[in-house]
Amino acid sequence: LDEPTSGLDSTSALSVVDKVKDIARGGSIVLMTIHQPSSRIQLLLDRIVVLARGRLVYLGNPGDLPAHLAVFGRQVPDGENSIEYLLDVIKEYDESTLGLEPLVAYQRDGLKPSLAARTPVPKTPRSTRGRTPLQARSFSRGTPVQSRQFSSAAGSLTSRPDFSNLDGYPADAADDDDD
16 A cells, blocks of 8 residues: 555544555554654654665664664664654764665674674665666667677677666677577
């Protein structure tokens, strides 16, 4: 469900999430996006996924979030909503020279900030999945990064764009139909 509580007052939003929870209790798997859930709604959620710039920062039970943050070295202040506090921490890291990597590494590998700081960060952002920045920019525009020449059965050369920068598309897949 895409933001089923959007535009609703807090009581109506809680009622909607409660009904969705009933559906989940009935055995259905329910996935919904909610931006800034109230603390009452958080109590109804089994799991939350928090992404920052498309990267996983937290996956788990909302009740476990304060302990998760405490081990990371960021104790949730008394009386503060833990998800809102996490959003503040995300913003702080995102605007710092460290970026989101310490938060992502902690979620992914359990690395605390002091260890994450000693862990080398790749020079090319991980989101490029091994591509050069030029290839990544080219992919985002939907253009080939280079042309490759292939010999046809008749012996002539043909030029075909190389879309090796596409995720899940093997670089030599274009050669498969020439065999």
